[in-house]
Amino acid sequence: MKEHQEGAVDKIWRIFSSMKLGLVLLGVIAFFSGVGTLFPQADVDPDKAQAVGKIWQDLGFTHLYSTYWFRLILGFLCINLIVCSIQRFQGIYNRTFKLQPPKNRTNIPKKIQETWKGDSESLRNSVQKVLRSRGFKVIFEENDKQWSYIAIKRRWGNWGSFITHLSFVVLVVGAFIGSSMGFKGFLMAGVGTTVPIHSIQVSHGTVKENFDVLINSAEDRFLANGQRDNWYTDLSILENGKVMARHTISVNHPFTYQGVTFYQSSFINGVHLTADIKGQKVPVILEDRGGNYFQAPGTDLYLVASAITSDPQKPSMLFEVFKGMSENAVQSGQLDFGQTIDIQGAYKLTLDGNSGFTGLQVKQDPGVMVIWLGCALLLLGLILSFYWRSILVTGIFQAEQGNQGEITMGVSTGKVVGGVKEVFDRLVREIRAK
Amino acid sequence: MNLGLQNLESSAFDVMVMAYILCMILYWVWIGLKKDLIGTLATSVACLGLIANTAAIIIRMVISGHPPLSNGYEFLMTFVWGIMAVYLYIEFRYKLRSLGAFVMPIPVMLLMFIIMSMGPEERVAQAIPPALKSQWLTFHVVTAMLAYGAFAISFGLGVMYLLKLKEEGKGWEAKPQGIIARFPDLETLDELSYKVVGFAFPLLSLCIITGAIWANYAWGTYWSWDPKETWSLITWIIYAAYLHARLMYGWKGKRAAWMAVLGFAAVLFTFFGVNYFLPGLHSYAQ
Numbered sequence: 001m002k003e004h005q006e007g008a009v010d011k012i013w014r015i016f017s018s019m020k021l022g023l024v025l026l027g028v029i030a031f032f033s034g035v036g037t038l039f040p041q042a043d044v045d046p047d048k049a050q051a052v053g054k055i056w057q058d059l060g061f062t063h064l065y066s067t068y069w070f071r072l073i074l075g076f077l078c079i080n081l082i083v084c085s086i087q088r089f090q091g092i093y094n095r096t097f098k099l100q101p102p103k104n105r106t107n108i109p110k111k112i113q114e115t116w117k118g119d120s121e122s123l124r125n126s127v128q129k130v131l132r133s134r135g136f137k138v139i140f141e142e143n144d145k146q147w148s149y150i151a152i153k154r155r156w157g158n159w160g161s162f163i164t165h166l167s168f169v170v171l172v173v174g175a176f177i178g179s180s181m182g183f184k185g186f187l188m189a190g191v192g193t194t195v196p197i198h199s200i201q202v203s204h205g206t207v208k209e210n211f212d213v214l215i216n217s218a219e220d221r222f223l224a225n226g227q228r229d230n231w232y233t234d235l236s237i238l239e240n241g242k243v244m245a246r247h248t249i250s251v252n253h254p255f256t257y258q259g260v261t262f263y264q265s266s267f268i269n270g271v272h273l274t275a276d277i278k279g280q281k282v283p284v285i286l287e288d289r290g291g292n293y294f295q296a297p298g299t300d301l302y303l304v305a306s307a308i309t310s311d312p313q314k315p316s317m318l319f320e321v322f323k324g325m326s327e328n329a330v331q332s333g334q335l336d337f338g339q340t341i342d343i344q345g346a347y348k349l350t351l352d353g354n355s356g357f358t359g360l361q362v363k364q365d366p367g368v369m370v371i372w373l374g375c376a377l378l379l380l381g382l383i384l385s386f387y388w389r390s391i392l393v394t395g396i397f398q399a400e401q402g403n404q405g406e407i408t409m410g411v412s413t414g415k416v417v418g419g420v421k422e423v424f425d426r427l428v429r430e431i432r433a434k
Numbered sequence: 435m436n437l438g439l440q441n442l443e444s445s446a447f448d449v450m451v452m453a454y455i456l457c458m459i460l461y462w463v464w465i466g467l468k469k470d471l472i473g474t475l476a477t478s479v480a481c482l483g484l485i486a487n488t489a490a491i492i493i494r495m496v497i498s499g500h501p502p503l504s505n506g507y508e509f510l511m512t513f514v515w516g517i518m519a520v521y522l523y524i525e526f527r528y529k530l531r532s533l534g535a536f537v538m539p540i541p542v543m544l545l546m547f548i549i550m551s552m553g554p555e556e557r558v559a560q561a562i563p564p565a566l567k568s569q570w571l572t573f574h575v576v577t578a579m580l581a582y583g584a585f586a587i588s589f590g591l592g593v594m595y596l597l598k599l600k601e602e603g604k605g606w607e608a609k610p611q612g613i614i615a616r617f618p619d620l621e622t623l624d625e626l627s628y629k630v631v632g633f634a635f636p637l638l639s640l641c642i643i644t645g646a647i648w649a650n651y652a653w654g655t656y657w658s659w660d661p662k663e664t665w666s667l668i669t670w671i672i673y674a675a676y677l678h679a680r681l682m683y684g685w686k687g688k689r690a691a692w693m694a695v696l697g698f699a700a701v702l703f704t705f706f707g708v709n710y711f712l713p714g715l716h717s718y719a720q
């Protein structure tokens with residue numbers, strides 16, 4: 001046969017079928033992941049990330065985990081794993097389902113081996129009995145002067161590393177789906193407001209759904225011992241004004257509608273007030289610590305709540321009023337529940353009660369189920385690899401005189417000798433005792 | 435209100451600290467003197483320490499009403515618990531008392547760190563933010579505790595291996611009374627270290643996965659590349675490399691021992707380094 005030039009495909013295949021490459025890639029991933037923790041990342045700390053030298057920003061060190069080159073390395077690792085898995089499939093399959101009893105004594109593993117004499121028939125019976133009772137699957141082969149067997153226990157353990165490797169590919173695929181489809185956003189809304197889902201602040205992806213979210217109530221609940229219980233938001237999903245679903249969420253208890261999930265993430269106290277502007281009543285909602293302001297129509301007066309007590313029984317607030325761009329308040333003071341005061345002669349202000357502002361993360365990630373599948377496979381693979389190692393015992397009997405002969409048994413040790421030897425010694429003891 | 439319980443907890447803590455320090459010294463004395471009585475005593479004191487440690491954690495959970503994860507003090511207590519539980523299991527299972535002399539300094543140093551760097555106000559049970567109220571975190575902590583504990587043991591085994599290798603290289607076998615002579619042979623140390631890593635690696639994976647599940651419930655992102663997460667991934671990769679190098683290139687013995695040491699350094703960095711050296715922290719880890 002003529003030597004032919006290695007084609008490009010063969011070459012690529014060969015490169016990617018090397019585990020050495022896999023280990024190098026893993027090392028590179030670990031290295032750059034670590035480097036990423038030394039640089040401020042733009043999605044966490046945009047200001048600091050801006051301050052990093054320009055070259056580093058251009059190379060992507062301030063958004064390292066989403067750079068194309070970091071993803072490319074992950075992609076290479078996936079190809080590597082797939083190629084390795086394809087190559088190993090047949091071997092693992094044969095070692096699990098196509099077991100061949102040994103043809104002669106040299107096929108028996110030597111490291112842990114035992115040889116003794118006995119009678120063919122009774123040895124065969126006891127080998128069969130003992131191994132079966134110990135949960136082995138036994139395959140016999142016989143010809144005139146000898147018989148041999150191969151026995152395997154926990155044979156699914158062979159698939160551990162295979163499943164582990166594929167699980168990593170599944171995880172990367174899941175992450176890719178999540179980042180290329182779906183969206184991630186945030187909304188902050190006061191009680192009673194209706195927010196169209198496509199109007200929320202989105203940091204990634206686009207919102208294709210078309211429904212509204214109504215915040216029925218938002219509450220910062222405390223336990224009897226004074227510790228915070230949780231934040232609760234009662235929300236309704238509206239489509240064309242019709243309530244399609246209603247649910248109360250809290251931190252760690254999200255709610256999903258049409259693949260869009262709402263996570264309680266923050267909470268700001270607020271108050272609702274009524275401004276009486278020359279007989280015209282305007283509802284006002286103010287956030288704690290000056291999160292927003294109220295500008296009375298037709299004036300340049302800006303009202304903010306500088307502090308709010310969250311006690312639902314006795315709400316009260318400290319307020320400040322600014323005029324125009326001035327830094328100094330023209331009026332300030334405390335307003336209690338039910339109290340009405342005059343603001344600069346322009347309008348009257350009444351405190352009606354507490355009102356929460358709820359901060360919700362809104363996410364759609366069709367890749368999440370794939371991620372959980374990958375996690376499950378990873379665990380399954382690791383459990384099979386490390387807690388469910390298969391044990392392979394082989395033996396051969398060779399007749400010498402009539403029924404009398406010699407049996408040799410061995411066990412493959414694979415990675416660890418210790419525990420395997422104990423198991424093997426016990427098997428041999430039991431077989432010899434029969 | 436819980437004053438009685440709090441006193442009980444701090445007594446348990448004190449008993450634990452004293453027991454661990456004492457048993458460390460006893461293990462050292464035992465390894466030098468070979469007196470069986472001292473060895474038995476060392477093991478008994480270690481068990482006593484573990485009982486006190488368990489009590490302190492349980493009382494703390496009763497006081498705070500949540501798993502021990504609201505501050506560094508609680509983390510360290512459970513970390514120490516994990517090390518001791520795995521250690522004592524290995525000691526009984528493999529009759530490996532000399533390991534104690536190398537493992538015990540780790541919990542003792544962690545406890546010293548608590549005593550020296552954390553004032554009483556940093557140790558009290560704290561209210562936890564709503565985000566931490568999740569069953570997944572309980573699994574997260576339990577798996578972390580066992581995995582990290584086991585990695586500490588493989589570190590101890592790695593150190594023993596390297597010491598023994600060095601001494602054998604010098605031809606010290608002529609001196610069978612020496613301390614090192616009491617170690618199991620190199621192959622046993624090496625294989626045990628591998629077994630311990632093999633036990634811990636799936637647990638570390640489970641720890642990372644339960645963390646991801648929790649994060650997904652809490653704010654809808656299973657992975658956000660924050661430094662703590664990233665360093666736990668790096669630790670995971672180091673141990674994965676350890677397992678592969680051993681399997682495929684037969685990296686046993688010396689190189690495997692060094693990797694076990696390196697892996698544990700990564701564990702410690704994930705635990706402490708991230709909180710103390712890196713910017714932009716895991717918000718709940720402090």
Ligand code: HEM
Pocket residue numbers: 017018019020021022023026077080081084160161164165168382385415674677678681
């Ligand atoms: C992504 C991270 C990886 C993990 C978590 C992982 C995990 C594992 C595990 C648990 C084993 C089995 C160990 C045992 O049976 O004792 C294994 C074996 C193996 N891995 Fe990986 N692996 C990873 C990446 C890779 C890569 C990138 C390659 C190269 C393409 C690779 C190639 C192999 C090979 C060839 C084996 C030998 C299996 C055997 O002999 O039974 N692995 N891996």
